[in-house]
Amino acid sequence: MNGIDDQDGHLAVLDLDTGIFGFPVAEWSLPAEVDRIAPAGLLVFQRADELQLRLVSCRVPASQPALLGAVQEIGFHVVDCLVTLGMRNIQRAPVDPAPLPLREARDADLPELEAIAGQAFQTGRYHLDPRFPRALADRRYVAWVRNALTGRMPGSVLVAEHEGTIAGFLVQRIEGDHCEGQLACVNPRFKHSIVMHSLLAAHTAWLRQRGVRKTTGRISIGLMQAINLNLVLHAELRHADYVLHWHSPRYPLREVDFANPA
Numbered sequence: 001m002n003g004i005d006d007q008d009g010h011l012a013v014l015d016l017d018t019g020i021f022g023f024p025v026a027e028w029s030l031p032a033e034v035d036r037i038a039p040a041g042l043l044v045f046q047r048a049d050e051l052q053l054r055l056v057s058c059r060v061p062a063s064q065p066a067l068l069g070a071v072q073e074i075g076f077h078v079v080d081c082l083v084t085l086g087m088r089n090i091q092r093a094p095v096d097p098a099p100l101p102l103r104e105a106r107d108a109d110l111p112e113l114e115a116i117a118g119q120a121f122q123t124g125r126y127h128l129d130p131r132f133p134r135a136l137a138d139r140r141y142v143a144w145v146r147n148a149l150t151g152r153m154p155g156s157v158l159v160a161e162h163e164g165t166i167a168g169f170l171v172q173r174i175e176g177d178h179c180e181g182q183l184a185c186v187n188p189r190f191k192h193s194i195v196m197h198s199l200l201a202a203h204t205a206w207l208r209q210r211g212v213r214k215t216t217g218r219i220s221i222g223l224m225q226a227i228n229l230n231l232v233l234h235a236e237l238r239h240a241d242y243v244l245h246w247h248s249p250r251y252p253l254r255e256v257d258f259a260n261p262a
Helices: 015-021 034-051 063-074 106-122 134-149 193-209 223-232
Strands: 009-011 025-029 053-061 077-087 102-104 155-161 165-177 176-184 214-220 236-247
Touching: 009 034, 015 025, 015 134, 015 214, 034 053, 034 063, 053 063, 063 077, 063 236, 102 193, 106 134, 106 165, 106 176, 106 236, 134 155, 134 165, 134 176, 155 193, 165 193, 176 193, 193 223, 214 223
Parallel strands: 025 053, 176 214
Antiparallel strands: 009 025, 053 236, 077 214, 077 236, 102 155, 155 165, 165 176
């Protein structure tokens, strides 16, 4: 980014989110030194005005309270905490029974997947930000599953079926022997059921059959049930990161702007 060097971090416009929302948002990769936060923040806010950014996000490891305090002092607010979990050797992990079948999603599944994605998510940084329009936060997950299924972004979609419908799905990205779990979702119709447990257990078996050895994934702290299920199914806790947002005072978000989303 112009005007910001390595010691001041890096500001990057999030093209995917910008395209979904219809206005520019960006992410700031923070400088490592706490005493650089305030002067670098001035440059970030200047550049944000030039780019007409509505929102800038950043992440701070939970193990760095001084860095967290410095970022909050210049106007960022905590909206979420992401817990990173993973399995080091999935080939040796016990496999729990999975009562629901798991299969790769087909093009014909897209309308049902979009309908589920548009109403199932309650957490995530945009949903948990009280100043961000809920309709746009929902739209982001709809676009996410659509792009993964249609090949517009790296990843693939697996679905679990129950009672003649899609009960849950997950989005993954596999590179070599490593799987990054990107989304896991339960159809609200089956919210209080064994679907999430079955989805995760079946995914372990699916990956083992394909020679995958390692997994990682990030989960919002608001999804304690999913975090606990991952731990029960032999994942381990790696680390946690606070997610913070800064809203532009010059280009504020207004609900009226998004009353009729496309």
